Amino acid sequence: MRRYIAFTIILLSTLGALTSKASTSPTFDLSGDVSLLSHYVEYGLSQSDHSPALQGSFWFNFGSQFRLGVWGSNTNYEHGDDHFNLRLNADIKVDFSPNTNLAIGYSESQFYNGGDHNGNILSLHLHLWKSRIMYDALSNWEASKERSARFAFGNTMDVFGNWKWDNEVGYNTPEVDSINPYFDARTGLGRKWGVIFFEGALTGTSESSQFDGAGDYFFILSAKTEL
Template identity: 25%
Template sequence: MSSRTNARNTAIAPAALALAFALSANAPAHAGASGSVSLSSDYVFRGVSQTNQEPALQGGIEYASDSGFYVGAWGSNVSWLSDTVVVGDDISSSLELDAYAGYRGKAGERFAYDVGALYYGYPGDYPGGFNSPNTAELYLGATVTPTDTLSLGLKASYALTDLFGYADSDGSAYLDASLNWTFQPTWTLNLHGGKQWIENNEAFEYTDWKVGVTKAFDHGFSIAAAYADTDAEQALYTNAHGNDIAGDAFTLTLSKAF
């Protein structure tokens, strides 16, 4: 997920939410329980490092019914909140725990849609008066698969609460466009572009993009390499350690699906 020096994530205007579509990258192929665990060289969310450009261990589990309804949970180590200070223990938060639920459906053979709600939780200790980073979002999306090897997606997320600690930022939004092309068996090209809007915090808004490739192996293993960047204002995204967490980033991720 995307972080800031003193806040977090992004979004898109309410009117756009009703028109937006999204790629459901984690949609299971069949009903039942599924999950994954991964180790990444950096946790980059919406173009911004959540771990001060350090490794992240992540995992999640989901249950989907035959009707299309699903529920899941996901977690990762993070440091973007505690990285707002170098010395002292005013902020103690090293974990992100997310919960989500929604419905996935299809209209014909080539069009799928997904609608749901997602809650980002950051347990920890915070100083008095600190605006809570916990965030609730609604999302709406769809994918189109023109061929068996190509998928195109759009996804819109809309914040029901203040967005990752930004003051008076409820109503913020994020729009995500994705392309995934399996150009050779087990090899997939991954492209992404996104735009973050933050209500009453326009200086922190930005556009992000990513290009990567994923190699799939037997038994649910995969490895992904990606390069990401943003046009975020460097001074606003430089943390207390002097790192530009919204700058260009190259990541390697090893995953196991089950």
């Protein structure tokens, strides 16, 4: 929690420097979303043991650049008692142009009831039009108590009129002797009907044999709506 507060203060100070020359006062608003997934997979690895997951996020936006929020999801691990993940989030967005920006984020990730997966995540995400280049640093990869870094590239394209085709490939480097670095990949096709975005996605990893089934190919159905 102290790391989260310290990072928040740093981000607020950075925001103040970036906006000190602004002639208008920042606007404050709330945002959020709720998602229902047939299976929760993150970085190619199952986080709900093939079970459905309900996820939600809530953000308080300090203008267009800085925000604080929470995110939560149920989880399920074959050998553990971590059944719910709550993340305290802070991020700041630096705009370079109307179509390019850098998002710097920090998450303090807490699990209940066991706490074996507790840790933090530092992220740097560069958005270039409809493409994104990402770096994520995890302090406790898959409850190993060891660090891991992920480098990834993603792109979203408009297809068939109103459909969105989203693709992402990541390279993961866990600092665990028994685990080899691996690629994860995700491709999803979705469309918005009314206020709900529906998507079908396929995920997988390049070294599935070392994850005891957690890194296999998975097909995921999801529905998401903004609050």
